[in-house]
Amino acid sequence: xxxxxSETGWKQTAGAVQAxxxxxxxxxxxxxxxxxxxxxxxxxxxxxxxxxxxxxxEAAPGFTIFFGPSGAGKTTLLDCVAGLxxxxxxxxxxxxxxxxxxxxxxxxxxxxxxxxxxxxxxxLFPHLTVEQNVGYGLAHFPQRERARRIGSILRAFHIEHLxxxxxxxxxxxxxxxxxLARTLVTDPAVLLLDEPLSALDAPTKSKIIADLREWNRTHxxxxxxxxxxxxxxxxxxxxxxxxxRGRVLAEGTPHQVMTAPLQxxxxxxxxxxxxxxxxxxxxxxxxxxxxxxxADAVFLETxxxxxxxxxxxxxxxxxxxxxxxxxxxxxxxxxNIISGRMRSLEQHDVIVxxxxxxxxxxxxxxxxDTLEMEVHLTLAAxxxxxLAPGSQVWLVIKTHSCHVMRE
Amino acid sequence: xxxNWQAFWLTLQLAVIVSTALFVIGxxxxxxxxxxxxxxxxxxxxxxxxxxxxxxxxxxxxxxxALGPRSPLGRWWIALTGHTxxxxxxxxxxxxxxxxxxFAVQPFAASFAxxxxxxxxxxxxxxxxxxxxxxxxxxxxxxxxxxxxxALSFAHTMGEFGVxxxxxxxxxxVTRTVSIDIYDRVQASDYSGANATALLLLGIxxxxxxxxxxxxxxxxxxxxxx
Numbered sequence: 001x002x003x004x005x006s007e008t009g010w011k012q013t014a015g016a017v018q019a020x021x022x023x024x025x026x027x028x029x030x031x032x033x034x035x036x037x038x039x040x041x042x043x044x045x046x047x048x049x050x051x052x053x054x055x056x057x058e059a060a061p062g063f064t065i066f067f068g069p070s071g072a073g074k075t076t077l078l079d080c081v082a083g084l085x086x087x088x089x090x091x092x093x094x095x096x097x098x099x100x101x102x103x104x105x106x107x108x109x110x111x112x113x114x115x116x117x118x119x120x121x122x123x124l125f126p127h128l129t130v131e132q133n134v135g136y137g138l139a140h141f142p143q144r145e146r147a148r149r150i151g152s153i154l155r156a157f158h159i160e161h162l163x164x165x166x167x168x169x170x171x172x173x174x175x176x177x178x179x180l181a182r183t184l185v186t187d188p189a190v191l192l193l194d195e196p197l198s199a200l201d202a203p204t205k206s207k208i209i210a211d212l213r214e215w216n217r218t219h220x221x222x223x224x225x226x227x228x229x230x231x232x233x234x235x236x237x238x239x240x241x242x243x244x245r246g247r248v249l250a251e252g253t254p255h256q257v258m259t260a261p262l263q264x265x266x267x268x269x270x271x272x273x274x275x276x277x278x279x280x281x282x283x284x285x286x287x288x289x290x291x292x293x294x295a296d297a298v299f300l301e302t303x304x305x306x307x308x309x310x311x312x313x314x315x316x317x318x319x320x321x322x323x324x325x326x327x328x329x330x331x332x333x334x335x336n337i338i339s340g341r342m343r344s345l346e347q348h349d350v351i352v353x354x355x356x357x358x359x360x361x362x363x364x365x366x367x368x369d370t371l372e373m374e375v376h377l378t379l380a381a382x383x384x385x386x387l388a389p390g391s392q393v394w395l396v397i398k399t400h401s402c403h404v405m406r407e
Numbered sequence: 408x409x410x411n412w413q414a415f416w417l418t419l420q421l422a423v424i425v426s427t428a429l430f431v432i433g434x435x436x437x438x439x440x441x442x443x444x445x446x447x448x449x450x451x452x453x454x455x456x457x458x459x460x461x462x463x464x465x466x467x468x469x470x471x472x473a474l475g476p477r478s479p480l481g482r483w484w485i486a487l488t489g490h491t492x493x494x495x496x497x498x499x500x501x502x503x504x505x506x507x508x509x510f511a512v513q514p515f516a517a518s519f520a521x522x523x524x525x526x527x528x529x530x531x532x533x534x535x536x537x538x539x540x541x542x543x544x545x546x547x548x549x550x551x552x553x554x555x556x557x558a559l560s561f562a563h564t565m566g567e568f569g570v571x572x573x574x575x576x577x578x579x580x581v582t583r584t585v586s587i588d589i590y591d592r593v594q595a596s597d598y599s600g601a602n603a604t605a606l607l608l609l610g611i612x613x614x615x616x617x618x619x620x621x622x623x624x625x626x627x628x629x630x631x632x633x
Binding site: 082084110111112113114115116117119121123125126127136137139140182183186 | 523525529531532535539548
């Protein structure tokens, strides 16, 4: 898996110790699998009006997740790989097969590529039965072979009982399974999944993912999985490439990219509610940490990064990673304890989003213009602490919850 | 109050032949109109739609000229068969095909274009050729449009008058259709005969259209899966 990272791959920093451990673990377990099966190598440049897609990547057999907001170019990228859109420049190759190459004018038509593509809308043929849908791509096989393949894929995806049902009369989860089966039964060289599971509940989703993993254990093809959901990136837990405005922003394991993003855009995408301008105050290489000032008298201890004292950085902290205490906590391992005053509490679904005005180390009353932090609590925590606007609170933040980003 | 059954039989033959021919000719034209990205597509669309706005006499006149011995087509036909196409049943067929073309092509094209594009793309990624995609996906999902187009071209041919008169004249058993028969009777002050024939034509056209609209309402006028 590690070998699959391209030159533009994400470089480790001293701060991301955990991340590198995760990566090592993953790469050692994935290497024997990655040795088999064909790799997808693609570099695609495509201009569509104002939008420019300019992406270069390699995908080994197994999942490669494309993560990004809508409009990032994820679907356009899949369309280029499938041949539904012809790139202006570049190359798309799976193993030894060249699908598209601008320099040699090679362009294999969609129907001849053998690329499996599951659309976001699934695009099941509504007038056909489940069996006819699944058998659609097998027209070139003799009757008996076709029936055998259909039977085995229906079993593998647990949809045998739907066989003769019209495709328009099955549920959402069943439709996803049928769409996957219809695509996989053709033995595609690459599998493209465009947010195929976004409409499903988590248990159904994870069952389908498990079936898909099981299938790919024997087939070993690259699977490009497009999503804009952070949860899905972590649930799949494999190599992720972050796209934004047609470009690759970062790539690595979800842990590397999503929990310790180096770029602020990725941080926003990954959901960092708090992003601060910071100045490096002091560096402690022996402790693997450094101290940064984020406001007047407000400091954060962060993981060490190669940075000069006095240099400017950005620090991201997830609202869910901050603890709240109503009295000054003692005997904690967390290095950052910041006093503050509750400014507002807002309930969003089952999460309470609080804005806390920070006082800093001198414990003066916060001025109007001082730093605010967003903190997420559960409803129970709010009620048991009896929090209300104006409450005196202390924010507790672990060193490794502070993610340092280059500006 | 006798109905001219010979005229009826002739009109029915004409309508069946014309709507069948339009089905065959109309499908590829409609496919092209629905899916082509050619810049000059609008020109073809305008030409196909012309018979809707053109007076039948104008269309009939040019068809007559084209079929006559002075035109290359007319000369070729005469060389082949020894007689002219004008004022024959087959001349009538050609005129009617042109006259009813938009009534077949437009519903066909509209229903093709309404097929969810993703279904067509999915078919391609599953290895199907354009032809297979057409017959397995596009056409089955366009059945209401196909029925509408066939029925409209049939009914429109049943009732046409101007083009028939210009191209076919009024030869009993050859080119005298129901509408011309009605006109003849009115000219001869045979109002009850005209009424009987007109009523029958009205009934047939109404039943046909009612069937079309009724059929298209049925559940299998399918929509893509959400």
